[in-house]
Amino acid sequence: MRPMVRPALRRAWRDLRYVxxxxxxxHAVVVGPVDATTGSLLELLDGTRDVPSLREEARRLGVPDDWLERLLNRLARAGLLEDTARGATGRAEGGAAREVVVPDRLRADAGSLSVVHRGPGEPLRRLAARGAMRVQVRGAGRVGAAVAALLSSAGVGRVDVLDGGRVRPWDVAPGGLPPESVGEGRAVAARRLVARAAPGGAGAGAHGPGRDDRAGRSGGGPEPALSLVVVAPRDGLAAYAPDPATADAWVGTGTPHLFAGVLEATGVVGPLVLPGGSACARCVDLGRVDADPAWPRLLAQWRSGRQGGAVPTGDAGLVATVAGLTAAHALAFLDGGAPASVGARWEVASPLLEWRSRRLRPHGECPCGAADQVEVRAGWEADGAERERASGVRGGQDTMAG
Incomplete structure (x- = not known):
């Protein structure tokens, strides 16, 4: 082990005793009380020394071995310690273990992961897990193409993009499809964009609907399961009011899916649907009908295609904002978290550009079953709160971390 205090967190002394x-x-952590000798030890935790070498340095400072061990343990409990000798491992073809090497283009991503996931070696393990995942982005418009590129650049191993037709001038956007792609098939252009964004170099992890998938996998093995579907249609209405009939297939297979888009200068991110655990598209639709009986009539007219030739609205800044937040929520989920888009839709509208969250509750009449799970979870949480009040137990906190 070569301990290192996480370099992604800037260090500053609050006074002579607390750092x-x-x-x-x-993500900030305060450690203390720290004397001058312990402060000198902290300076030595830069990842270049193993524990025996640190013991020798500590003895020169007059620090006993047990004090060094306690310091390392407390820093580890506070989530501040990384082990530079511990690499992540993934699985190569045939199941053999392989060491994960972080490309320079992913070093910033690894630093961010080290702030959020603080176990020793955890950032590299999370990056390795991303590399084994497959995400499908449905839509190669201004939002969808940018989301696909962002996920690929963040180390997601395979990003499939599904869309039809040809790139139009208004599909072009910074971070998305480039101007030279106008006139090309959207799927082909999106596949090239994803390949260029991949940190491993052009051609890595890019797939599209027009390609024989066996050409992208050696050995012709089984199709890898989808970790997530991002629904980012060029027509933002299909993200704001998703079609339950289309989403039912993902609910039926238990595939998590996230809706995102821009409609009439309003950006939408969410909901992120965890099938059977949070509100699905049908839950949302049933809830809207309950709140507004005219909703089905309005939606039928909006979906009728009478305005099918209209150019999608949304300025470049709003599109980039929605694409960035969508990718961030997707990555948070892929890394094992539960972002705020689970069971919620985030909206931002010009010109105020204030993000607002709308909670979306599972509907009792929806066959997805999420309403039953919410009731069970609510009952369990109420029971837990009652037990806590009866026992007087409260969460503890390490004395060195605040």
């Missing part, structure tokens, strides 16, 4: 790691409150 703060991190600037933003969401």
């Amino acid at each position: 703060q790691f991190g600037v933003a409150p969401a």
Whole structure:
């Protein structure tokens, strides 16, 4: 083990006894009390020394071995310690273990992961897990293409993009399809974009509907399961009011899916649907009908195709914002988290550009079963709160981390 205090968190002394790691409150940790000798030990935790070497350095400072061990243990409990000798492993073809090497283009992503997931070696393991995942993006318009490129650049091993037709001038956007792709098939252009964005170099992890998938996998093995579907249609109405009939297939297969798009200068991210665990597209549709009996009539007219030739609205800044937040929520989920888009739709509208969250509750009449799970979970949480009040138990906190 070669311990290192996480370099992604900036260090500053609050006073002569307490040191703060991190600037933003969401991830900052305060350690103390720390004397001058312990402060010198902290400077030695730069990942270049193994534990025996640190013991020798500590003895020169007059620090006993047990104090060094306690310091390392406390820093580890506070989530501040990384092990530079511990690499992540993935699985190569045939099941053999392989060491994961972080490309330079992913070093910033690894640093971010080290802030969020603080176990020793955890950032590399998360990157290795991303590399084994398959995500499908449905839509290669301004939002969908940018989302696909962002996911590929963040290390997702395979990003499939599904869309038809040819690239139109208004499909072009910074971070998405380039101007030279106008006139090409959207699927082909999106596949090239994903390949160029991949940190491993052009051609890595890019697939599209027009390609024989066996050409992208050696050995012709089984199709890898989808980790996530991102629904980012060029027509933002299909993201704001998704068709339950289309989404039912993902619910039936248990495939998580995230809706995103821009409609009439309003950006939408969510909901992220966890089948059977959070509100699905049919839940949302049933809830809208309950709130507004005229909703089905309005939606039928909007979907009728009378305005099918209209150019999708949404300025470049809003599109980039929606695409970025969508990719961030997708990555948070792929990394094992539950982002705020689970069971919620986030909306931002010009010109105020204030993000607002709308909670979406599972509907009792929806066959997805999420409403039953919510009731069970609510009952369990209520029971837990009652037990806590009866026992007087509260969460503890390590004395060195605040």
